[in-house]
Amino acid sequence: MRYVLRRLGLLLVAVVVASVVIFALLRLLPGDLARVIGGTQASPERIDAIRQELGLDRPLVRQYLDWAGGLLQGDFGRSALNGETVTGQLGTKLAITAPLVLASTILSVLVAVPLGIVAGARHRRADGIALSAVSQLGIAVPTFWAGLLLIIVFGVHWSVFPAQGFPRDGWDEPARAIESLVLPTITLALSQGAVLLRFVRSATLDVLHQDYIRTARAKGLTRSQALYRHGLRNASLPIISILGVQIASLIAGVVVIERVFNLPGVGQMLVRDIGARDLEKVQGTVLLLAVIVLVVGFLVDVAHRLVDPRLRVGG
Amino acid sequence: MSEPSESPSERSSWFGELWRSWPGRIGAALVGILVLAAVVSLVWTPYDPKQVEPRQKWLPVSWGHPFGTDGAGKDLLSQVLVGARTTLLVAVLTVVLAAVVGLTLGVLSAITPRLVGESLAYVIDVLIALPTLILALVFVAALGGSVWTVSLALGIGSGVVLARVVRAEVSRVLTQDYMITATASGSSTWRSIWRHILPNIASTVIVQLSLIAALAVLAEAALSFLGLTPVSTPSWGRMLESLQQTITVHPGALVFPGLAVVGATLGFNLLGDALRDAVDPRLRGRSATVSPVFSSVVDRVEDPAIAPVSGGGGT
Numbered sequence: 001m002r003y004v005l006r007r008l009g010l011l012l013v014a015v016v017v018a019s020v021v022i023f024a025l026l027r028l029l030p031g032d033l034a035r036v037i038g039g040t041q042a043s044p045e046r047i048d049a050i051r052q053e054l055g056l057d058r059p060l061v062r063q064y065l066d067w068a069g070g071l072l073q074g075d076f077g078r079s080a081l082n083g084e085t086v087t088g089q090l091g092t093k094l095a096i097t098a099p100l101v102l103a104s105t106i107l108s109v110l111v112a113v114p115l116g117i118v119a120g121a122r123h124r125r126a127d128g129i130a131l132s133a134v135s136q137l138g139i140a141v142p143t144f145w146a147g148l149l150l151i152i153v154f155g156v157h158w159s160v161f162p163a164q165g166f167p168r169d170g171w172d173e174p175a176r177a178i179e180s181l182v183l184p185t186i187t188l189a190l191s192q193g194a195v196l197l198r199f200v201r202s203a204t205l206d207v208l209h210q211d212y213i214r215t216a217r218a219k220g221l222t223r224s225q226a227l228y229r230h231g232l233r234n235a236s237l238p239i240i241s242i243l244g245v246q247i248a249s250l251i252a253g254v255v256v257i258e259r260v261f262n263l264p265g266v267g268q269m270l271v272r273d274i275g276a277r278d279l280e281k282v283q284g285t286v287l288l289l290a291v292i293v294l295v296v297g298f299l300v301d302v303a304h305r306l307v308d309p310r311l312r313v314g315g
Numbered sequence: 316m317s318e319p320s321e322s323p324s325e326r327s328s329w330f331g332e333l334w335r336s337w338p339g340r341i342g343a344a345l346v347g348i349l350v351l352a353a354v355v356s357l358v359w360t361p362y363d364p365k366q367v368e369p370r371q372k373w374l375p376v377s378w379g380h381p382f383g384t385d386g387a388g389k390d391l392l393s394q395v396l397v398g399a400r401t402t403l404l405v406a407v408l409t410v411v412l413a414a415v416v417g418l419t420l421g422v423l424s425a426i427t428p429r430l431v432g433e434s435l436a437y438v439i440d441v442l443i444a445l446p447t448l449i450l451a452l453v454f455v456a457a458l459g460g461s462v463w464t465v466s467l468a469l470g471i472g473s474g475v476v477l478a479r480v481v482r483a484e485v486s487r488v489l490t491q492d493y494m495i496t497a498t499a500s501g502s503s504t505w506r507s508i509w510r511h512i513l514p515n516i517a518s519t520v521i522v523q524l525s526l527i528a529a530l531a532v533l534a535e536a537a538l539s540f541l542g543l544t545p546v547s548t549p550s551w552g553r554m555l556e557s558l559q560q561t562i563t564v565h566p567g568a569l570v571f572p573g574l575a576v577v578g579a580t581l582g583f584n585l586l587g588d589a590l591r592d593a594v595d596p597r598l599r600g601r602s603a604t605v606s607p608v609f610s611s612v613v614d615r616v617e618d619p620a621i622a623p624v625s626g627g628g629g630t
Contacts, residue, residue, distance in 0.1 A: 014440070014444065017441045018441055018444065018445065022445075025453055025457065026453065136585070137577070137581065140578075141577050141580075142537060142540075142552075142580070143537070144537060145536075145577070148555065148562060148573070149569075152566040156562065156563050156566065163562075163563070249446065251446050252447070252448035252449060255449070256448075256537050256541065259541055270449075271542075274452055274543065275542070275543075277456060279457070282456050286453055293444045293445075294441075297444060
């Protein structure tokens with residue numbers, strides 16, 4: 001329990017550090033927001049007026065504190081261009097992005113963990129080597145290209161699933177909404193699964209060389225019995241850690257995938273805002289994504305602690 | 316790997332070792348092709364990649380146009396060759412920057428007094444939580460998209476990840492007998508870093524850099540696919556983005572630019588894996604593809620199973 005509290009404290013510090021970093025990046029880099037909004041034709045007076053309106057004339061520290069104060073009240077900022085708030089749009093955007101992330105994580109775990117164990121346990125056999133090679137190839141395939149190939153095969157050639165887009169009424173049309181998420185989910189799961197498979201294989205290989213497996217073999221268990229009874233529990237620890245690492249790449253992947261499949265989720269919103277140089281809103285969205293990654297990291301660490309009794313001794 | 320310095324003959328046997336394994340051969344060949352394509356494109360391409368030929372549009376694969384042509388009649392092979400330049404440039408810039416950032420932060424956080432080092436390590440951990448691709452998006456938002464912006468963001472993003480690995484490696488080296496001997500015999504800090512620490516972490520760092528190059532290839536393709544690099548810069552991601560618009564009619568044109576990305580990424584990844592086997596035979600058969608970086612922030616559990624990259628001795 002003490003551990004959880006200490007870890008929670010560090011999580012909060014991390015969120016603050018992340019917000020400072022994001023804020024600093026967007027403010028200290030050159031590029032004048034007021035000029036972007038006013039357009040190239042705007043007079044200097046007009047630009048000054050915009051700057052004042054947005055509060056860009058305040059000292060940087062003051063700007064940060066105002067932003068941070070808003071964050072504490074659940075206000076992640078608003079668009080300087082059209083006044084939309086980040087939180088206001090988030091509900092509808094997350095309704096697409098969150099199921100996508102969750103479903104692809106589950107799918108990748110279901111497929112990659114068993115295959116990774118096979119690849120590790122049979123690493124000298126043809127099937128193990130083949131699995132390893134396929135995953136190596138899978139890692140090298142850009143997510144968006146895999147998505148495009150799936151669109152060609154299942155969306156265009158066989159027309160089993162909608163190639164792109166999301167129903168206008170969203171989740172009010174559950175069947176069509178789910179259908180339109182099938183291909184994106186498979187795409188994301190493929191790229192995540194390929195990485196995961198390599199880690200599971202590596203963890204399994206590690207475990208196979210441990211003394212307790214030799215002991216288990218010595219007392220008469222077969223290789224696979226030893227692996228299943230003693231090895232997998234141990235191999236599960238690094239795998240939990242990896243899932244924490246993967247959330248970061250998953251979020252990056254979702255940004256690209258939403259573009260490929262034209263899904264109006266958080267990622268597409270972010271890319272559009274960046275194109276429009278809507279820094280205020282980008283800042284809020286990026287922080288939100290970073291917080292998600294940090295919170296998942298926290299949960300993974302705590303879960304790790306709970307699963308591994310060796311780490312509990314220290315308190 | 317524990318000898319403090321390496322002679323040239325040892326280094327050449329590295330490459331001998333590299334060439335002995337299939338992944339090493341394929342990796343070296345693929346990276347070689349990428350470099351060759353980039354260099355050749357400077358002096359010769361089959362056609363002018365920007366030459367619009369309305370009567371030659373959507374030509375299929377043929378001897379005249381090995382990759383076919385696009386909707387404007389531009390030769391796809393020429394475009395892929397020219398795109399290789401951008402890919403290679405981003406990969407090289409990213410690797411150089413990542414090496415500078417990673418070595419500086421990593422060595423500093425390991426050799427400075429505990430309080431400073433630990434804080435630095437903590438900031439590194441927080442920065443790792445910002446997905447590199449998202450960081451790149453922020454940079455592009457603030458600075459505008461260009462090869463330099465993209466490389467800067469990717470270099471810093473992956474440099475931070477590298478710093479984590481370097482820190483663990485330096486901490487390992489610091490406990491070795493030869494380091495204690497060096498310190499006892501009055502070797503200065505700079506001399507120790509130069510003579511003892513850097514040579515001993517070089518192999519790990521080189522492996523990581525090779526994997527970072529692969530990451531840069533994928534990220535550059537993704538960013539230009541999202542339309543965040545200038546139209547004027549030839550790029551595989553850009554090609555795929557524009558070819559996507561006619562995906563239902565001319566899906567075949569997407570094959571070759573996509574394969575180019577796969578080949579380049581696979582090349583760097585395989586090279587990394589093979590280098591790793593070459594420098595440390597104990598790790599043979601294990602994956603080096605992604606370094607697990609997000610273990611516990613609080614107590615830095617350096618479980619060798621969790622951190623195969625940083626542990627070094629954990630088979």
